[in-house]
Amino acid sequence: MADPDVKYPVNVTYCGACTMPLEYCEYSNCKDMCREWLEQNLPDLAATVTIDDVSDEKKHQKRGGKGTGKPKKTVTMASKVTLQISARSKNKNVTLVKGLSTFGIDPKVAGKLFSSRFACGCSVTGADEITIQGDFKDDLFDLIPQKWTQITDDDIEDLGGEPNKR
Incomplete structure (x- = not known):
């Protein structure tokens, strides 16, 4: 009609x-x-x-579905890069590097640099943790301040760790 x-x-x-x-x-x-x-x-x-x-304003979903979720917590950590040796089985060691992202360094880019520089396997294992296969702690004390000038020698902390002895 x-x-x-x-x-x-x-x-x-x-x-x-x-x-x-x-x-x-x-x-x-x-x-x-x-x-x-x-x-x-x-x-x-x-x-x-x-x-x-x-x-x-975005409408928030009341029931079911994705919803808004919990707000993400912002973690403020001290600006330190920590290096640690961790012993693995059968006389194998790995070097753990933590804290590079607090200086604005992408862990994937840093891991790529470490694996090509040291000719070893390297992976990003956490949000801000890089695992390098082998004992490269002494080399990292020289490499990190040389590559990234915003990190000084005072910003790098040695957490120790006992490497496996042969």
């Missing part, structure tokens, strides 16, 4: 900024550009069409 108040065909005016009908500009992502386009191109309709900011 046709509405008696509406005369067909209906002429719809589209916005030049968001390409939607003018009534829907308030739901677009570019409300400011829609207002500017409307005032420049159709000043007589600018007074009648309102483009108000609809609440931009």
Whole structure:
């Protein structure tokens, strides 16, 4: 059934900024550009069409699904790089390097450097922990301040660890 108040065909005016009908500009992502386009191109309709900011708050899910989750805790640690030797089975040692990310160094990039420099296996085992296969603690005391100038010798701490003796 046709509405008696509406005369067909209906002429719809589209916005030049968001390409939607003018009534829907308030739901677009570019409300400011829609207002500017409307005032420049159709000043007589600018007074009648309102483009108000609809609440931009994200709706939080009440039940089920992902929801918002718990807020992530920001851990503030002391700015120290720690080096430690850990003994593995059958006379194998690994060097653990922790704390590089507090200086803005990506652990993956550092691990790639260590594995190519020392010709050994290296992996990122934690959020801020690099495991190097072998005992390279003494070499790292020289390499880290040389490669990354923001880390000084005082920023590197030796946690010890007893390597396996042959």
